[in-house]
Amino acid sequence: MRTLVKPRSLFIGLSALCLLSIWLSLALGPVSLPLFDTLRAALRLVGVPIAGEGLEQAELILGQIRLPRTLLGLAVGGVLALSGVAMQGLFRNPLADPGLVGVSSGAALGAAIAIVGGAAFGGLPEFFGPYLLSLCAFLGGLGVTALVYRLGRRNGQTNVAVMLLAGIALTALAGSAVGLFTYLADDATLRTLTFWNLGSLNGASYARLWPLLIVTAGVALWLPRRAKALNALLLGESEASHLGIDVEGLKRELVFCTALGVGAAVAAAGMIGFIGLVVPHLVRLLAGPDHRVLLPASVLAGATLLLFADLIARLALAPAELPIGIVTAFLGAPFFLYLLMRGRH
Amino acid sequence: MLRTENLQIRRDQKIVLADVTLDVRPGEVLGVLGPNGAGKSTLLAALCGELAPTGGQVWLDEQALGHWKGAQRAQRLAVLPQTSTLDFAFRVEEVVGMGRLPHQTGRTRDAEIIHEALQAADVEHLAGRSYLALSGGERQRVHLARVLAQLWPGQNGQTLLLDEPTSMLDPLHQHTTLKAIRAFADRGAAVLIILHDLNLAARYCDRLLLLEQGRPRALGCPQAVLQPDELKAVFGLDVLVQPHPELGCPMVIAR
Numbered sequence: 001m002r003t004l005v006k007p008r009s010l011f012i013g014l015s016a017l018c019l020l021s022i023w024l025s026l027a028l029g030p031v032s033l034p035l036f037d038t039l040r041a042a043l044r045l046v047g048v049p050i051a052g053e054g055l056e057q058a059e060l061i062l063g064q065i066r067l068p069r070t071l072l073g074l075a076v077g078g079v080l081a082l083s084g085v086a087m088q089g090l091f092r093n094p095l096a097d098p099g100l101v102g103v104s105s106g107a108a109l110g111a112a113i114a115i116v117g118g119a120a121f122g123g124l125p126e127f128f129g130p131y132l133l134s135l136c137a138f139l140g141g142l143g144v145t146a147l148v149y150r151l152g153r154r155n156g157q158t159n160v161a162v163m164l165l166a167g168i169a170l171t172a173l174a175g176s177a178v179g180l181f182t183y184l185a186d187d188a189t190l191r192t193l194t195f196w197n198l199g200s201l202n203g204a205s206y207a208r209l210w211p212l213l214i215v216t217a218g219v220a221l222w223l224p225r226r227a228k229a230l231n232a233l234l235l236g237e238s239e240a241s242h243l244g245i246d247v248e249g250l251k252r253e254l255v256f257c258t259a260l261g262v263g264a265a266v267a268a269a270g271m272i273g274f275i276g277l278v279v280p281h282l283v284r285l286l287a288g289p290d291h292r293v294l295l296p297a298s299v300l301a302g303a304t305l306l307l308f309a310d311l312i313a314r315l316a317l318a319p320a321e322l323p324i325g326i327v328t329a330f331l332g333a334p335f336f337l338y339l340l341m342r343g344r345h
Numbered sequence: 346m347l348r349t350e351n352l353q354i355r356r357d358q359k360i361v362l363a364d365v366t367l368d369v370r371p372g373e374v375l376g377v378l379g380p381n382g383a384g385k386s387t388l389l390a391a392l393c394g395e396l397a398p399t400g401g402q403v404w405l406d407e408q409a410l411g412h413w414k415g416a417q418r419a420q421r422l423a424v425l426p427q428t429s430t431l432d433f434a435f436r437v438e439e440v441v442g443m444g445r446l447p448h449q450t451g452r453t454r455d456a457e458i459i460h461e462a463l464q465a466a467d468v469e470h471l472a473g474r475s476y477l478a479l480s481g482g483e484r485q486r487v488h489l490a491r492v493l494a495q496l497w498p499g500q501n502g503q504t505l506l507l508d509e510p511t512s513m514l515d516p517l518h519q520h521t522t523l524k525a526i527r528a529f530a531d532r533g534a535a536v537l538i539i540l541h542d543l544n545l546a547a548r549y550c551d552r553l554l555l556l557e558q559g560r561p562r563a564l565g566c567p568q569a570v571l572q573p574d575e576l577k578a579v580f581g582l583d584v585l586v587q588p589h590p591e592l593g594c595p596m597v598i599a600r
Binding site: 092093094228229231232234235236238239241242243244245246284288289290 | 393395414415416417418419420422423424426429430431432433434435436439440443444446447495
């Protein structure tokens with residue numbers, strides 16, 4: 001059998017890659033900053049006292065644009081990857097995706113209501129619009145997930161197969177509603193809606209960042225506490241309960257963490273696909289399926305991968321910018337097919 | 346000790362199990378026999394709390410089964426289902442190690458127990474391999490090692506429920522596995538085991554429960570239960586029953 005990477009080496013490697021991605025994400029963009037200046041300015045920003053002559057521009061770009069964008073990328077990537085682990089554990093299937101429980105489509109619907117509905121009332125106020133959009137997306141994701149969860153419950157037990165099918169049905173329903181809003185939208189609104197659906201880390205601001213950072217930290221601290229229970233859940237629900245796991249409670253936590261995490265990520269950065277699917281998979285290939293390693297490693301890998309995807313989005317057509325959802329789908333979909341084909345043999 | 350009185354399970358108004366009064370005694374291997382659909386797995390599901398009885402009650406020690414807290418119950422009662430659906434590439438010893446989840450015995454002790462359970466189920470040589478790379482029979486033995494590890498070393502007050510643990514095993518491993526289960530019971534644990542092979546049941550079980558259409562037909566030692574007319578009535582099979590030439594236990598031969 002192929003030997004796996006030792007958890008220690010994995011964490012060292014991933015941390016190094018993550019730091020590199022942060023560094024590049026801070027330095028590169030329409031105005032590229034010298035790497036060394038970026039490092040000095042970043043160190044000054046976090047309070048390390050070093051001489052700052054000639055760094056005024058770098059510090060301005062970093063503090064106002066690159067740093068919030070980088071933090072947004074880290075949080076979105078990390079929380080999407082964690083949600084992927086949670087869903088693959090819940091459905092006991094390595095090809096499950098956070099979107100399965102309807103959270104992404106619910107968020108898309110919430111956003112469509114905010115964008116098109118807002119436009120119908122003569123445009124959203126400048127200072128309030130972005131927050132309303134995020135809030136609607138978040139509530140939409142949470143709402144649809146809650147409905148999927150309710151539909152999957154019978155006699156006090158949650159049937160994940162029913163949840164899966166309910167998720168597909170509600171995703172289709174939400175999709176048709178989004179389609180209706182798309183039909184009703186005027187050209188400008190349509191553009192906003194389309195771009196939002198493709199996802200972007202552009203326009204990150206600290207104000208929109210905080211809720212996501214708090215949710216990400218919460219989920220990232222909570223899920224690893226349940227790592228052993230998640231391992232047991234992969235044996236099967238009844239097996240896990242015979243090992244003393246409160247399976248219903250665990251499933252509730254997994255759905256809640258996913259709804260919260262993906263809801264907050266989509267609210268902050270729009271629809272970004274495949275991270276939740278691909279990252280846990282990559283980590284499992286490297287280090288095996290043990291959740292005690294998989295969960296923390298997926299946070300690092302997800303954050304890193306999203307920052308690199310964002311770099312591609314920023315640089316591929318510079319000075320124009322690709323929506324990041326295009327990049328992740330372009331990289332993720334072939335990888336998914338590869339996994340599917342590999343699984344056949 | 347696990348026991349039940351007048352256990353009844355109804356499914357969609359149809360009674361699938363009734364009148365089962367049973368105790369699984371420390372140190373004994375209790376075999377459950379019966380044709381397909383006789384209610385063997387239903388009985389096991391009710392005994393481990395997966396199915397709520399529509400009549401009667403299941404007791405673990407002096408407390409109703411449903412009142413036990415998850416981990417405490419799991420330290421006393423382990424269950425091996427007929428099939429398992431693990432689709433992730435855990436290593437063999439990681440799968441077995443999951444049996445230690447209800448315990449806080451520490452890493453060193455757990456490693457010893459995992460090793461001993463792997464030996465008992467004769468899967469020690471598979472340590473380090475991916476579970477997904479194993480054959481059906483090897484997987485079955487790995488899961489047996491897991492439930493053995495859950496109760497290891499096995500003592501008075503613990504109960505192990507096994508649903509056809511030999512269904513995918515070659516003849517040699519059918520015997521080694523049942524010997525391991527026998528040894529486990531000899532250390533004081535109570536074992537209830539669903540079997541299809543009448544000769545294996547006759548050889549390794551202390552008592553047998555013969556189920557027919559959800560009701561107990563006979564309960565007693567193998568000599569008493571494995572009677573040609575009983576077997577004809579329950580299985581519809583003409584058999585000869587003779588003592589094993591070397592061991593003396595009943596041996597069932599189809600005519």
